[in-house]
Amino acid sequence: MIQILENISLKPFNSFGIHALAKSFCSVSSIIEMQELLEWNKIQNNPLLILGGGSNLLFTKDYNGLVLQNALKGIELIREDHENYYVKAMAGENWHQFVCYCVQMQYQGIENMSLIPGNVGASPMQNIGAYGVEIKDVFESLEAIQISDGAVVTFNNTACEFGYRESIFKRLLRNQFIILSVVFKLRKTPVYNTSYGNIEQELINMKEQQPSIRSIAEAVIRIRQRKLPDPSKIGNAGSFFKNPIIPTGLYEELKKENKNIPGYAVNNGDYTKVPAAWLIEQTGWKGFRIGDAGCYPLQPLVLVNYGNATGAEIFNLSTQIIEKVQAHFGIQLEREVNIY
Numbered sequence: 001m002i003q004i005l006e007n008i009s010l011k012p013f014n015s016f017g018i019h020a021l022a023k024s025f026c027s028v029s030s031i032i033e034m035q036e037l038l039e040w041n042k043i044q045n046n047p048l049l050i051l052g053g054g055s056n057l058l059f060t061k062d063y064n065g066l067v068l069q070n071a072l073k074g075i076e077l078i079r080e081d082h083e084n085y086y087v088k089a090m091a092g093e094n095w096h097q098f099v100c101y102c103v104q105m106q107y108q109g110i111e112n113m114s115l116i117p118g119n120v121g122a123s124p125m126q127n128i129g130a131y132g133v134e135i136k137d138v139f140e141s142l143e144a145i146q147i148s149d150g151a152v153v154t155f156n157n158t159a160c161e162f163g164y165r166e167s168i169f170k171r172l173l174r175n176q177f178i179i180l181s182v183v184f185k186l187r188k189t190p191v192y193n194t195s196y197g198n199i200e201q202e203l204i205n206m207k208e209q210q211p212s213i214r215s216i217a218e219a220v221i222r223i224r225q226r227k228l229p230d231p232s233k234i235g236n237a238g239s240f241f242k243n244p245i246i247p248t249g250l251y252e253e254l255k256k257e258n259k260n261i262p263g264y265a266v267n268n269g270d271y272t273k274v275p276a277a278w279l280i281e282q283t284g285w286k287g288f289r290i291g292d293a294g295c296y297p298l299q300p301l302v303l304v305n306y307g308n309a310t311g312a313e314i315f316n317l318s319t320q321i322i323e324k325v326q327a328h329f330g331i332q333l334e335r336e337v338n339i340y
């Protein structure tokens, strides 16, 4: 039996810790319940918001519709071959707990993505990534329910049209499907990726002679804990902006005036990815605080709620940052976080 609650505060359900009311709220833990709820909502004709871990959204006002919390649970090894384990995780599993499970089971491939906030179901949505690895590298398939008719559809890697923090579910199929479960293809013989950031240095600090699934996970956790705020203490949604990708010609122009501007070649060098953190720091925002809304002093890509900021205050701060970076560098920052 589904239980629909009215006028619920969403504060416990978003990692920014923003108070906003949902007109209706329902947590579902089976596909049958989900189909039932979608039927109910069709009759109500309410707007629908799918909530995973609530770690990639910002409420700027009350939500005048139904918030569906996807609480489907379970992890299962569905098959294996010579090289791979195929592990299915339900959408409502916490991402980091799933990573920890795989580390413990010696399923290799997602340890670089330790401690990313959020749930498994949201991971393909924006092709989450960290330290040189992203979901698309380990993704086999997913099952999703079509909101219009309750049909369950399977998507393989190509069908998801993954890009940098992008997938078909953020573009063409936006708001049309609810992800139910994801199958990950994880390796039996490890291929480690320690080249990105300071993982290698961290392993040395940890006095690890050889990288292992466990030691890389541990290194990533240590690095992230040092520079990213813990959402249970300081409200935040991870990176608030995407790293902008600009034509390399423009990057070369900017480099004449800004000798230290970092950039990473993408698309065979036609484009360059510039760290948003650098642009934000250069325009003076790093550590900036107005009321309880702020730009985190250790990683300016992350906007934070120090306590009682409203979503509108955080949104306004993000607009000011976008405008200043645009005026100074001519680069348009794009929000990574979904705004409601």
Ligand code: EPU
Pocket: 129, 130, 131, 132, 197, 237, 238, 239, 240, 241, 242, 243, 262, 275, 276, 277, 278, 279, 281, 286, 297, 298, 299, 300, 301, 336
């Ligand atoms: N930088 C600064 N000032 C700072 C911090 C960073 O100028 O205070 C510049 C430096 O040039 C640094 C560069 O930014 O080399 C990159 O910084 P970092 O390695 O911390 O990564 P990022 O590009 O800022 C991305 C992801 C993070 C992910 C890290 C590590 C995006 C939008 N963000 O951040 O993802 O953890 O790489 O792989 O791609 C998230 O999505 O929520 C998230 C935290």
